[in-house]
Amino acid sequence: MSLSPLFNLRRFLILAGALLLAAAFACSPAHTPTEGHASGAQLRDDAGRDVTLPQRVDRIITLAPNLTEIVFAVGAGDRLVGNTTYCDYPPEAKNIAKVGDTLHPSLERIIALKPQVVLISTASQLETFTQQLQNQNIAVFVTDPHDLEGIFRSIEQVGQMMGRQQQANTLVQQLRERTNAVEQAVKQRPPVRVFYQASGEPLYVPGHDSFVTDLIRRAGGTSVTADVPGAWPKFSNESALAARPDAIILPTGGSMGSANSTVVEALRNSPAALAGRVYKINDDLLARPGPRLVDGLEQLARALHPEAFKQ
Amino acid sequence: MTTRVTLRRTLIACGTLMLALAAAIVIMSLLGSEQLPVRASLCAIFSAGTSPCGLSRDQYDILFQLRLPRILLAAAVGGSLATAGASYQALLRNPLAEPYLLGVSNGAAVGTMIALVFFGAFEWSRPVLAFAGALIATLAVYQLARGRAGATPDRLVLAGVIVTTFLSSVIVFVTTLMDATRIRSFTFWLLGDLSGSTGTLLPLVIAIAILGTLALTLNARSLNLLMLGERDAFDLGVEVGRVRILVFVIASLLVGSSVAASGSVGYVGLVVPHLVRLSLGSDNRISIPAAALGGALFVIVADTVARTVIAPRELPVGAITALIGAPLFIYLLKRV
Numbered sequence: 001m002s003l004s005p006l007f008n009l010r011r012f013l014i015l016a017g018a019l020l021l022a023a024a025f026a027c028s029p030a031h032t033p034t035e036g037h038a039s040g041a042q043l044r045d046d047a048g049r050d051v052t053l054p055q056r057v058d059r060i061i062t063l064a065p066n067l068t069e070i071v072f073a074v075g076a077g078d079r080l081v082g083n084t085t086y087c088d089y090p091p092e093a094k095n096i097a098k099v100g101d102t103l104h105p106s107l108e109r110i111i112a113l114k115p116q117v118v119l120i121s122t123a124s125q126l127e128t129f130t131q132q133l134q135n136q137n138i139a140v141f142v143t144d145p146h147d148l149e150g151i152f153r154s155i156e157q158v159g160q161m162m163g164r165q166q167q168a169n170t171l172v173q174q175l176r177e178r179t180n181a182v183e184q185a186v187k188q189r190p191p192v193r194v195f196y197q198a199s200g201e202p203l204y205v206p207g208h209d210s211f212v213t214d215l216i217r218r219a220g221g222t223s224v225t226a227d228v229p230g231a232w233p234k235f236s237n238e239s240a241l242a243a244r245p246d247a248i249i250l251p252t253g254g255s256m257g258s259a260n261s262t263v264v265e266a267l268r269n270s271p272a273a274l275a276g277r278v279y280k281i282n283d284d285l286l287a288r289p290g291p292r293l294v295d296g297l298e299q300l301a302r303a304l305h306p307e308a309f310k311q
Numbered sequence: 312m313t314t315r316v317t318l319r320r321t322l323i324a325c326g327t328l329m330l331a332l333a334a335a336i337v338i339m340s341l342l343g344s345e346q347l348p349v350r351a352s353l354c355a356i357f358s359a360g361t362s363p364c365g366l367s368r369d370q371y372d373i374l375f376q377l378r379l380p381r382i383l384l385a386a387a388v389g390g391s392l393a394t395a396g397a398s399y400q401a402l403l404r405n406p407l408a409e410p411y412l413l414g415v416s417n418g419a420a421v422g423t424m425i426a427l428v429f430f431g432a433f434e435w436s437r438p439v440l441a442f443a444g445a446l447i448a449t450l451a452v453y454q455l456a457r458g459r460a461g462a463t464p465d466r467l468v469l470a471g472v473i474v475t476t477f478l479s480s481v482i483v484f485v486t487t488l489m490d491a492t493r494i495r496s497f498t499f500w501l502l503g504d505l506s507g508s509t510g511t512l513l514p515l516v517i518a519i520a521i522l523g524t525l526a527l528t529l530n531a532r533s534l535n536l537l538m539l540g541e542r543d544a545f546d547l548g549v550e551v552g553r554v555r556i557l558v559f560v561i562a563s564l565l566v567g568s569s570v571a572a573s574g575s576v577g578y579v580g581l582v583v584p585h586l587v588r589l590s591l592g593s594d595n596r597i598s599i600p601a602a603a604l605g606g607a608l609f610v611i612v613a614d615t616v617a618r619t620v621i622a623p624r625e626l627p628v629g630a631i632t633a634l635i636g637a638p639l640f641i642y643l644l645k646r647v
Contacts, residue, residue: 201507202625228623236344237506238373239623266377269368 043157046144053139053161054116060162061115064102065255066290067143068093070155071119073171073291076162082113088255089284089292105129111136117161119143121289143289146231147214148179148297151289175294179218182301185308186220192304194221195245195272198232198287200264205235211289219301220308221247237266245270247277247304254284279303321597328604335608336386339615340378344622347374384513385505385614385628386607387520388573389583391565393606394524396580397587397599401534402558405467409580410445410566413467414474418448419563419570420501421478424485426571434511442567448474449559503576503629505614512572519568523561524603530554531595538593576629578636579606585640609635 042050061082062068068087071080077092085101087093097113100106102121107129110118117139120130130140141161145151152172159168194216198204206212207228216223224243225235248267252260261280263273272278281303285296302309337356341349347370354364355374363371392410399408410416422444423437430436455470456463482501527534533554536544545551569576583606587598613631620626 202504203506207624225623230624233624234506234626236618236623236625238377239344241369241373241377242345244369269372 041160043141043161045142045157046150046154047142049142051139051141053141057116057162059113059115060117060119061099061110061113062087062119063099063105064119064121064288065089065093065284066288067119067121067158068096069288069290069292070158071162074155074159074162074164074168076158076164079162081115082110086255107132111138117141119158145211145289146209147211148218148293151211151293152176154289155291171291175291178294179297182297183218183220186301186305189220189305189308191217192221193224193244193246194249194304195224195240195243195247195267195270196249196251197260197264197267198251199260200262203235203237203240203264203266204232205240207231207233211293212286215286215293215297215300216249219297219304221300221304237264240264241266241270243270245272246275247279248272249286249300249303250278250280251283251286252280254282254287256283317594317596320591321600324591324597325600325604328601328608332386332604332608332611335611336379336382339382339611340374342615342619343373343378344619344625345370345373380513381505381614381618382611384516384572385610387513387516388505388569388576389579389606389608389610390520390524390603391516391569391606392576392579393583393587393602393609394520394527394599395562395565396606397584397595397602398527398534398558398562399580400584401538401595401599402555403467404538404540406585407468407581408471410562411575411577411580412475413452413471414448414478415445415452415563415566416570416575417475417478417482418444418446418451419567420444420575421448421481421485422567423571424482428485438512438515438568438571441571442564445563445567445570446560448478449563453555453559501574502627503574503632504627505573506618506625507573512568516568516572519564520603520607523565524600526561527558528596528600530557531599534558534595534599538595574629576610576632578632578640579610582636582640583609 042052045051057076058079059081060071060076060079062071062080063084065084065087068080068083069089071077072090072093077090080093080096082097082099083093084105085098087096087098097109099109099113110133115138118133119141121143130142133140141157143154143157145154152175155172155175156165156168159165159171196206196212196216198206198212205225205228206216206223207225207230209229209231213223213226217226224245225233228235245267248263248270250260250263252258260283263270263278267273279300281296281299285292285299337353340356341347341352348366351364351366351370352374355362355366355371356379358364360371360375366374395415396409399410399413400406402408419441422440422442425444426433426436426440430440452467452470452474455473456467458466533544533549536547536549537551537554539547541551584598584602587601587605591597591601610628610632613635614628617626617628617631
């Protein structure tokens with residue numbers, strides 16, 4: 001069956017396969033130092049591997065849009081020599097050599113660009129791929145944040161590997177302040193029961209291990225799917241109906257276009273839909289675990305608690 | 312065997328299966344990721360939804376708007392695929408003739424994809440083009456398989472493999488050109504998944520399943536004679552060409568409507584007809600309607616597993632039919 005290449009398409013698998021690939025990485029031997037680099041700093045990545053990095057990184061490739069955003073945000077965009085076709089922010093990211101999309105990067109093109117480090121997200125890359133890059137003396141660094149703290153750590157780690165600690169730390173501090181401001185604003189408000197519809201047909205939701213679940217909590221909500229195992233499980237329509245959420249979030253209108261702009265049938269008569277509490281938020285701000293996620297947090301909190309942000 | 316004995320056996324076999332199917336529909340509608348009160352649910356089902364019997368509004372909606380339509384769709388899809396498989400196997404005298412193996416499912420999938428890309432706004436274009444795709448794939452396989460010695464089973468399977476892989480490449484190629492919205496909806500169809508319970512298509516899929524099975528059952532005698540070989544069947548008065556076209560068209564309708572509603576659910580067309588023939592014999596007057604009912608039962612049970620086993624998460628039903636189907640098929644092969 002030719003289902004495997006199709007199954008790998010775009011965000012569908014980024015959502016569906018996250019858990020699977022996390023499991024694949026969990027099976028890889030932990031704490032194996034990579035060899036062959038001029039000894040620089042060792043950084044423990046999110047797959048539990050101690051990655052040895054060059055003293056100075058002049059050439060780096062990112063294989064996911066959130067990683068591209070992080071590299072630019074720490075001020076190392078000029079050393080980014082390759083990224084994916086999904087990388088459209090900041091605008092300069094579009095002019096960088098494309099090595100394919102997140103799920104189908106071209107190994108040949110990556111090697112031809114002679115990077116010292118390749119940044120990958122577990123949701124998108126495979127073990128064999130990692131092995132082949134390591135054989136070429138290219139360090140592979142995995143990021144797999146499950147909450148906002150994990151994203152801050154990714155930013156700090158990228159800053160450290162690019163020699164941009166100062167800028168990374170400043171950025172993280174700013175992001176923390178904005179996050180705290182949001183949390184303070186909604187602290188006294190009763191949490192809103194939120195249904196986050198990552199996609200409608202089929203129905204995918206953020207589960208226990210998703211950073212979105214953490215984001216909803218910080219925005220003064222409770223995700224009704226917070227206890228479902230996994231990061232992006234496919235969810236039962238009848239359980240969605242039975243959950244009776246008070247607000248529905250539709251991530252849509254960003255790079256995914258108008259996809260996911262309507263509430264699934266099972267939620268049409270939910271308290272949220274009947275009260276008109278369905279909020280569309282740009283999916284690029286909610287689906288990419290990078291610096292702009294805090295923008296998403298602010299929009300989410302304003303949607304859930306508009307009265308808390310009245311000046 | 313005299314016609315009267317056959318008729319009696321058909322009625323007994325199909326009557327039993329029909330009772331089992333009705334029981335399965337009721338019992339499986341009591342199972343799901345949400346626990347509903349059993350007594351009230353049964354009461355509501357037997358009142359055909361006219362009385363809520365004390366179910367809350369949400370419980371009523373879960374039962375009648377989500378669960379039962381999905382179970383009925385599972386039944387129609389299962390019945391359609393098993394009937395199509397059984398009639399291909401008889402017509403082509405090939406135990407491996409199955410909608411997926413022959414490339415018919417992929418033909419329907421390509422049709423569905425064209426409908427999504429060019430006529431996305433018209434939901435009815437999906438089953439129509441899925442049918443067209445299934446029929447074209449069927450005819451292509453048959454023409455490819457026809458050598459000087461006629462369509463031998465070996466040539467047929469080879470032709471099916473060629474058409475299947477060709478259409479798979481077409482699917483892969485076109486999906487890389489599609490935008491994200493369409494890819495996601497289309498990926499959903501390809502997985503063999505019933506969770507989208509497309510309300511508007513449900514009556515059509517049920518009608519085609521019932522009418523298609525009836526039409527093929529009425530031609531079962533000709534199919535019985537065709538199992539002796541095309542020449543013998545012709546000598547015995549069977550209009551071979553007419554029967555062949557009829558089976559191709561009806562089976563394409565059955566596969567097309569199923570794929571348009573739920574994608575390619577594998578193994579149903581292979582396992583169910585074999586199981587039926589092993590237990591009831593190979594007389595198509597019995598095995599075709601029995602396969603339809605058995606296929607409905609099989610997919611209802613498989614989908615109930617898919618939607619309950621890791622609730623509130625779900626699996627695609629295609630994964631369950633393959634998990635049950637593949638080992639069962641191996642067992643059947645060993646026994647024969």
